[in-house]
Amino acid sequence: MGYNIIVLIKVIPDLEQIKPDQQGNVSTKNLPLRIETLSENSIEAAVQLREKYGGKVTGIIFGTQESVPIMKKAYAMGVDEGSVITGYQGNNPKYTAAVLSEKIKKIPHDVIVMGNQSADSYTGLLPGLVAGTLGYPLIGNAISIVPNDRKIKVKKFLESKNIEVESSLPAVISVAQEINEPRLPPVMQIMAAGRKQIPVEAANIQNSSSIKVLSNTAPKSERRKIVFEKIDEGVPAIVKVLREELR
Amino acid sequence: MKSFVLSDDQSLVPSIATFVHGLGEFDLYAPGPASPALIRCGASKVFTIKDPNMTDSIAELLASKMSSGEYQYGFIASTVNGRDVAGLLAYRANVGSVAEIGSLSLSGSTARTKRYFFGGKSILEEESSSRLFTVAPGIAEAKEIAAESPVEEASLSPSKITVLSSEEKKSGGVDIEKAQAIVSVGRGLGNKDKLSSIEPFANAINAVIAGSRPVCLDYHWLSEDRQVGLSGKKVRPKVYVALGISGQIQHIAGMRGSKIVIAINKDKSAPIFEECDYGIVGDMFEVLPKLVDQLKK
Numbered sequence: 043m044g045y046n047i048i049v050l051i052k053v054i055p056d057l058e059q060i061k062p063d064q065q066g067n068v069s070t071k072n073l074p075l076r077i078e079t080l081s082e083n084s085i086e087a088a089v090q091l092r093e094k095y096g097g098k099v100t101g102i103i104f105g106t107q108e109s110v111p112i113m114k115k116a117y118a119m120g121v122d123e124g125s126v127i128t129g130y131q132g133n134n135p136k137y138t139a140a141v142l143s144e145k146i147k148k149i150p151h152d153v154i155v156m157g158n159q160s161a162d163s164y165t166g167l168l169p170g171l172v173a174g175t176l177g178y179p180l181i182g183n184a185i186s187i188v189p190n191d192r193k194i195k196v197k198k199f200l201e202s203k204n205i206e207v208e209s210s211l212p213a214v215i216s217v218a219q220e221i222n223e224p225r226l227p228p229v230m231q232i233m234a235a236g237r238k239q240i241p242v243e244a245a246n247i248q249n250s251s252s253i254k255v256l257s258n259t260a261p262k263s264e265r266r267k268i269v270f271e272k273i274d275e276g277v278p279a280i281v282k283v284l285r286e287e288l289r
Numbered sequence: 290m291k292s293f294v295l296s297d298d299q300s301l302v303p304s305i306a307t308f309v310h311g312l313g314e315f316d317l318y319a320p321g322p323a324s325p326a327l328i329r330c331g332a333s334k335v336f337t338i339k340d341p342n343m344t345d346s347i348a349e350l351l352a353s354k355m356s357s358g359e360y361q362y363g364f365i366a367s368t369v370n371g372r373d374v375a376g377l378l379a380y381r382a383n384v385g386s387v388a389e390i391g392s393l394s395l396s397g398s399t400a401r402t403k404r405y406f407f408g409g410k411s412i413l414e415e416e417s418s419s420r421l422f423t424v425a426p427g428i429a430e431a432k433e434i435a436a437e438s439p440v441e442e443a444s445l446s447p448s449k450i451t452v453l454s455s456e457e458k459k460s461g462g463v464d465i466e467k468a469q470a471i472v473s474v475g476r477g478l479g480n481k482d483k484l485s486s487i488e489p490f491a492n493a494i495n496a497v498i499a500g501s502r503p504v505c506l507d508y509h510w511l512s513e514d515r516q517v518g519l520s521g522k523k524v525r526p527k528v529y530v531a532l533g534i535s536g537q538i539q540h541i542a543g544m545r546g547s548k549i550v551i552a553i554n555k556d557k558s559a560p561i562f563e564e565c566d567y568g569i570v571g572d573m574f575e576v577l578p579k580l581v582d583q584l585k586k
Contacts, residue, residue, distance in 0.1 A: 057538070060410045068411040133406070133413070136379065136386070159372070161408045161539075164519070165388035166367070166423070170348070170376015179345055179449040182373040195453065198342070200369050201298060202514065205342055206453040216373075219520075220506065251385065256414040258406060265550060269568035271557070273576055276569035280551055281583040283567055284494055287528050287549050288470055 044096025045189055045211075048146055049088040049121065050156035050172070052078040053105040053112045057162060062260035069258075077112050080157025082119075082224035083217050087187060088155045089120035090222065095189060098122050100149055104141050105130045110240045117235035118227035129245035133163045134253060139171030141245045146176060151212055153194065158183045158216040169216035179209045183218045291333075291359065293318060293351060295374060296366035297341030299326050300466075303431030305424050306330035309364050310434070312395065316360075318347070323440040331434040336443035341370045343448035348377035350445055355382040355420070362395075367423040375423045385419035391428060409519055409542035426466075426523045427546055458513055463497045465515055470496035470528045473517055473544070474510075476503050477533020477554065477573065481510040487532065490577045493584045496530065501540050518543035532573045536561025553577075 054077075055070035062068050088099045101116045101124035103109045113124045127141060146154060154176075159166040173180035185204070186197040189211070198205045199218045227235070270276030292315040296302045302319055303326055309315045310331040319327055321337035328335055338347060351374070354360050363378065365371045367389050379386040391412075392403045398418050404425065406413035465471060472491040478484070484498070491498050498511065505516035517524055519539040525546030532553050534540060541564050544550065552565035553573045562568045569576050 057408045057410055060407055062411070068407060070407070135376070135388075139376075139380070158369070159520075163388075163406065164408065166372035167376040167379060167386055167388050170344075170373050170378070171380050172376075174348070174377045174380025180373050180377060181450065182344070183369040198369065203455050203457055205455045207342060208451045208453055209449055251417075253385065253387075253415055253417040253419070256401070256416055258411050258413045260410065261405075261412050261545070263564055265564055266566040267563065267568070268566065269552075269562050269570060271570045273569055273571045273579065276567070276571070277576065277579045277583055280567050280569065281580060283549060283551070284528060284580075284584065288494055 044098070045091060045152045046097055046150045047088045047091055047099045048149060048151045048154045049084050049099060049101050049116075050142055050154065051081040051085065051101050051103045051112065051116055052157065052160050053103060053109045054078045054160060054162040066259040066262070067257075068260055075108055075112065077115060078157060078160050078162070080160065080217060080219060083219055083221050084155045084157050085116050085119045085121060086222045086224040087184075087217050091153065091187060091189065092120070092122075097152075100124065100151075102127065102142060102145055104138055104245070107242065110242065113240045114235045114238060115227075117238050118232045119225060120227075125241040125243065127243055127245050131249055133165065134249065134251050135165050135167040135171055137247070137249045137251055139168055139175050140247050143172055143175035144247060146172070153189065153211060154178070154214045156214070156216050158218055169214055173214035176212075176214065178212050178214050180214045180216070181207055181209060182216045184215050185218050185221045187215060187221075290361050291315060292362040292364060293354070293360045294332070294364045295319070295347070295351065295371060296368070297338070297370045298366060298368055299324055301366040301368070301426060302326050302330055303433070304427060304429050305364055305366055306332060307432045308424070308429035311429070312362070317438070318351070318443055321442075325433075328437045328440060329433045329435070330438070331436075332438045335438045335440045337440060338443050339445060340452060342450060342452050343445055344370055344373040344377060345450065346445040346448040348374045348381055350443060352378050352381035355384060361420060363421045365421070365423045367425055372423055375421060379421050382421070384421050385417050386421040386423075387415060387417060387419045388423045389425045390422050391425050393422065405542060409538040427525060463515070465497050465499045465517070465524055466522050468497040468524070468526050470494050470530075471499050471517070471524055471526045471547075472496045472530045472532060473499045473501065473534060474504055474532045475501040475534030477535075478504065478510065481508070483574075484510060486574055486577065489581050493581050494528070496528070499524070501534050531561050531565065534561055535559045536564055
């Protein structure tokens with residue numbers, strides 16, 4: 043019994059360390075990689091489902107060879123089996139969905155868990171594309187997941203409401219950050235995960251997309267940046283601005 | 290050329306509709322009832338949607354209308370349900386899609402788009418033959434159109450998703466997106482009780498109080514509907530005062546449209562000082578009473 047859960051894990055560069063060059067161009071080359079925040083929540087949600095209802099958690103990363111240590115972290119958090127697919131080509135959700143769906147079809151599954159929107163590209167399109175490709179219902183931005191036999195009850199976190207919905211399985215569920223607090227794995231599990239052999243395979247689908255990047259530059263701040271280090275100098279200046287702007 | 294606009298939030302309709310109206314004819318899909326925001330937005334027809342959580346049924350309907358050539362382009366307000374529909378629809382209609390666009394120009398079948406990338410650290414300009422877009426708030430200044438559009442209910446197929454219950458979120462009773470002045474607090478506030486020391490200043494400039502993600506979602510010092518940021522509200526007041534907000538890029542993305550930004554922060558190296566017009570390095574609890582005093586004079 044139990045549920046076969048697939049968790050889709052995204053690896054992203056550490057965005058806090060992005061520094062634009064002289065021309066304002068932005069690149070993530072040579073930046074350290076980390077697990078995307080919502081992917082951590084996704085792993086936690088998947089592992090909690092297994093702990094409560096039994097089953098198996100399989101992690102999939104579509105990334106590069108450098109993603110292998112991230113999968114080890116996923117193992118340490120409780121993923122049972124995982125693989126890395128190489129050939130990730132950046133912001134192209136349609137291609138990413140095609141590659142992931144190909145892999146998902148080869149693994150037994152009831153529930154697919156993933157982040158709602160990733161911190162780097164922020165498209166929010168991947169859950170729908172994966173659900174569409176697999177022909178499954180999609181439940182977006184979940185803050186609780188409760189399976190019951192061949193159905194699943196999910197609470198969705200919307201802008202002005204929380205909605206509880208039910209769907210049949212298999213289903214794709216994207217999670218919100220509010221769903222849980224990802225665990226910090228114990229040292230023993232981290233060490234055990236470090237010894238795991240992570241299967242790596244190359245994506246075998248061609249990318250047919252024709253999105254062309256014209257530029258990727260830091261937004262220019264046109265702010266005046268008049269900063270006072272002495273409070274008594276700053277106060278009158280700011281009072282004057284407030285009076286002018288809010289007349 | 291005809292497009293559709295889909296928004297499950299009526300308040301996002303006027304801006305997107307104004308933008309799409311500039312491109313040509315369009316139909317609007319939104320949850321009812323048919324308010325002035327919907328019927329005076331310039332749509333050829335308004336289709337009301339029974340339940341915006343039926344994302345699969347909505348995607349199916351719009352996919353069939355894109356595939357049949359009825360709609361060449363689709364514009365979807367970037368909300369949780371909107372993004373879900375967009376992904377499902379992009380697959381079903383087999384069209385390219387670009388997310389969270391802040392600007393678009395079309396020439397022939399080429400779409401040139403701009404959007405924030407790397408969590409707001411950069412602007413990505415792309416060229417593609419995409420026909421489906423999710424739209425970030427504020428793409429155009431909303432204009433009301435005098436003529437009223439005919440309204441009819443969209444005919445949706447049954448959904449695989451059943452809505453069991455719905456619970457309104459606790460609301461602070463204010464709409465920070467409409468405020469002329471916003472006083473926004475960050476973690477630097479310290480604790481919830483200290484909100485009362487912010488109020489005299491907010492009252493003096495007739496501002497509503499908003500907050501950063503930790504303040505609204507993690508500590509619940511303020512209600513969720515007051516969160517400014519990439520994952521919260523995108524605000525564009527005349528004056529935005531950031532108190533004890535470090536200025537993480539996700540926060541900046543929510544207040545970038547503000548006319549004047551004023552920052553008060555103890556930490557001289559806080560990134561917010563790179564994104565403000567005027568700033569004071571200092572303790573907000575020392576600065577605010579002085580501002581209130583002088584404003585009263």
